[in-house]
Amino acid sequence: MVKLNNDREYCSLLKKLENAKRVYKSSPEKITGICLELSEYLRNSLLLINESEKRYNEVILWGKEDESCSVDCSLAYRNLAEIAIEKGDFDSAVDKINKSLDFAYTSENPSIIQQSLHQRAHICLSCELPKKALKYAERCRNYLIEHSIExxxxKIDGDSSCRMAQLQNLIAAIYLELHVSDNFHEYDYDKKGLEANEEAMNFATKNNDWALCYRSLLIKLNFTNGKVRQQIAESMCTIASKIVPKNADERRFKKESKCHLALEKFRQMDGETLISAKRLLWRCFEDFEKQPDSISADLASDLKNALIFCK
Structure with a gap:
């Protein structure tokens, strides 16, 4: 709490919220917007997930009975769904994204509806339901095509081309999951996934969307076999250095890219490259021990396994 009291932006937003509650008790839409802004600042800038969760719930408490607050309630539920995924509470995540969609449809706002449809597919993928995720992603794509002009x-949160590129990146990730579980490779999931990923990559490169470019390279890495993987990992390091992080995931990209490169160099198993790879692996692991949240749990596990093999 001391950290919060010392944060100027937090104190400013809190003061605005408390003032709005006093002045606009009968106009909840003037309260929910400020409360949502505070929630997002707590989550994305201060990384205080539990505090942000309380504020998102407060948005819903103030706005759930007023149609003018439908957009804010939809956004609050969408963020709560993402937080539930981070905490491993998958049932809660599905429930919350469905509520986000309900409020989105009430708002009749195509931008908000499309984003909630996209997020529902993403959450199903996170819940290890790739076939359901693909079905919802295709529904989202159809909606996006139908409502692209609106x-x-x-002009909110990217145009239809930007949203389609993000969706194609998600679809590629879904196909990757399906490909991994398709033991006999009967369904060409890899081909479909790489095609979707290429569309996302082309948009990202053309528009200098480095975060999307990094995600696309990561998917390409996971679809690829052989020595070319090291080249992809090197490209990931280059792209990661250009990213200005907007959320916790993107803050990890720079360190994660170095881990991927170390692992790929190690997998080549040849002479001097192997020696430098071992050093890089140890540096990455030492960084991870200092900051356990700096890379994903899966990547940390890969690092540990590689180092065990080194001994």
Whole structure:
């Protein structure tokens, strides 16, 4: 709490919220917007997940009975769904994204509806339901195509081309999951996934969307076999250095890219490259021990296994 009291932006937003509660008790839409802004600052800038969760619930408490607050309630539920995924509470995540969609449809706002449809597919993938995720992603794509003009006119959170690229990246990730579980490779999931990923990559490169470019390279790495994987990992390091992080995931990209490169160099198993790879692996692992949240749990496990093999 001392950290919060010393944070100027937090104190400013809290003061605005408390003032709005006093002045606009009968106009909840003037309260929910400020409360949502505070929630997102707590989550994305201060990384205080539990505090942000309380504020997102407060948005819903103030706005759930007023249609003018439907957009704010939809956004609050969408963020709560993401937090539930981070905490491993998959049932809660599914429930919350469905509520986000309900409020999105009430708002009749195509931008918000499309984002909630996208997030529902993403959450199903996170819940290890790739076939359901693909079904929802295709519904999202159909909605995006049908409402592209309205979304472009709204000019909120990216136009339809940007959203389609993000969706293609998600679809590629879904196909990757399906490919991994397709032991006999009967369904060409890899081909479909790489095609979707290429579309996302082309948009990202053309528009200098480095975060999307990094995600696309990571998917390409996971679809690829052989020595070319090291080249992809090197590209990931280059792209990661260009990213200005907007959330916790993107803050990990720079360190994670170095881990991927170390692992790929180690897998080549040849002479001087192997020696430098071992050093790089140890440096990555030492960084991880100092900051356990700096890379994903799966990547940390890969590092540990590689180091065990080194001994």
């Amino acid at each position: 979304i472009n006119d709204q």
